[in-house]
Amino acid sequence: FRMADTAPFEDVYREHFRFVWRSLRRLGVPESDVADSAQDVFLVVHRRLGEFEGRSKMTTWLFGIALRVARDRRRLAHNRRRSDDENALEEAADETVDVAADAERRQGLRQLEEILDGLSLEQRAVFTLFEMEGLGGDAIAEMLEIPVGTVHSRLRLAREAFERNLKRLQARDRFRSVRAGGEP
Numbered sequence: 001f002r003m004a005d006t007a008p009f010e011d012v013y014r015e016h017f018r019f020v021w022r023s024l025r026r027l028g029v030p031e032s033d034v035a036d037s038a039q040d041v042f043l044v045v046h047r048r049l050g051e052f053e054g055r056s057k058m059t060t061w062l063f064g065i066a067l068r069v070a071r072d073r074r075r076l077a078h079n080r081r082r083s084d085d086e087n088a089l090e091e092a093a094d095e096t097v098d099v100a101a102d103a104e105r106r107q108g109l110r111q112l113e114e115i116l117d118g119l120s121l122e123q124r125a126v127f128t129l130f131e132m133e134g135l136g137g138d139a140i141a142e143m144l145e146i147p148v149g150t151v152h153s154r155l156r157l158a159r160e161a162f163e164r165n166l167k168r169l170q171a172r173d174r175f176r177s178v179r180a181g182g183e184p
Contacts, residue, residue: 009046012058017042019059020066026128027070028117040069060143063129067144071121111169118165123158130155 020041021034029037044065052061116124125144129135130151137155141148 009042009049012045012049012062013042016058016062020062022133023063023066023128024070026116026124026132027067027121028113028124029070029073033073037066037069037073040072041065044069056142063143064145067121067125074121115162115165115169119158119161123154123161126151126154127158127162 017038020038024034024037024041025031041062045062052058116128119127126140129140129143130137135143137148137151140151144151
């Protein structure tokens with residue numbers, strides 16, 4: 001019995017696309033690269049779906065592929081920097097949206113990404129799976145194919161780094177505010 005017999009590619013794509021997209025973003029793939037990265041993930045899925053035997057959950061398998069794609073993108077990213085994320089946001093503007101609330105949300109997301117960028121990919125994967133996806137240690141260990149103790153260790157280190165990065169970002173923002181003549 002092979003999983004591809006009961007779950008054709010189209011079904012896997014339709015059912016798990018949002019999970020893959022979210023996973024790639026949370027693993028630090030820039031918005032401007034997510035579509036290409038998701039395509040890379042599903043190219044691998046299309047090619048290897050017949051080999052998936054169902055010994056793990058489909059999402060576990062997909063996350064592993066997304067993690068490898070994100071790691072490859074991260075390696076390539078140091079060679080190039082893209083600034084078209086802002087342009088994409090402007091082009092996708094919706095006149096009916098509360099502009100102030102939307103700007104605040106985008107700023108919060110940028111700050112979150114900046115904080116998460118300070119984590120290693122391994123720590124970021126554990127942190128986002130636990131804190132944002134709500135998975136437990138056993139599920140994360142299975143998904144990343146690492147011992148549960150390593151999950152707990154990476155989560156602890158990620159939380160510490162997150163806290164340091166948050167404090168650094170807050171200090172930078174206070175400094176900029178004071179420098180600009182605002183309140184400390």
